[in-house]
Amino acid sequence: MLLCDIGNTSYHFCNENREYKESVKSFDPSSVKEKVYYICVNKALHVKLHSLSNWIDLSEYIDKKKYYQTMGIDRIFAVEAINEGVIIDAGSAVTVDVVKNNEFVGGFIYPGIQAMRKTYENISPALAYSFNFECDLDIMPKNSQDAISYGYLKTLYSEVMSHNLPVILTGGDALEFKKIFRDAKVDEKLIFNSMKKIILQNEDRLC
Template sequence: MTLCDIGNSSVDILEDEKLSKVTISDFDFANQSKTVYYISVNSALSEKLSTLNNWINLEQYIDRTCYYESMGIDRIVALQSINDGVIVDAGSAITVDIVDYGNFEGGFISAGLKAMRETYVNISPNLDYSFNFELALDKMPKNSPDALTYGFLGLLVKEIARYEKPIILTGGDALVLQPLFKNALVDELLIFKGMKQIITKAKLC
């Protein structure tokens, strides 16, 4: 089975349980002969794929009424895979979504690591520091790398800790962020688990 999670800048592919990533420009979607199940937040690419018979957009099999209209399909699909917890999907954006025993409680969106690093540097060359992923959150920062990390990741981690729910980290930066989250589980295949659940539920194969 081939599954694709199409983002704005790259595509995550799970083929025969092997995970790979390609940039959008290198993504050779027209030469796929097998059936591919996909989700996409990239509307330009979705439009092209809709003309190809072997590309099945899983979005059509999802009941969106539990979620809000403009919510990214990737967030919705990841939520299918858990019953209770917080999903932190750290990619070009960091999305945080809460499920309370089957009910979607809401969520929020922060910028991704790469985007925030660039944002700080663009504000001022004085803010050109790498983030400190070992930051102690129980005291206020007294140096520049910690001050930047706290103002972005510190606030995020402290907010999520207050939910007192299991935390699942996914997305390209999940492992990088893990040291900041106590007892968080990293699951890079979370979105594909959600996709498989949708396929099973819709009896597609």
């Protein structure tokens, strides 16, 4: 089974044996002859992929009425993967989505590490610090690095923990956020596991 999570810059493939990526700019999806189950946030690719009969758009097998109209399909599939919890997808942006009793409650979008770091740096070169994910969020900081780290992390941490639900981390910076969400589960294949779940649920329709 070949799965593909398509973003704005890359095709992220996964089969039973390995994961690999191909560039959106240079990769030709028609070169793949086997059946591919995919989701795609890149609108420019939709028409091209829909013309390829072996590329199956799994977003068509989701009840999108449960979600708001502009919600990204990657976030929707992350939510579909769990019955209850708070999902933090830590990438170029940090998305946080809350699921209770198998229902999407809502979510929000937070700047990613690099975006927020550049924001501080643009304010003043004196604030050009990396974030300290090991700073104590229970104590007001007394140095500049911890001051910007606290300002970025404390708000996110407090909001997530206020829901009193299990926390699931995914995305490229998941291990960094694991340092503050110490009891969280890291699931680097959350989207792919959700895709497999949707395929199994729609096995008759997908045959």
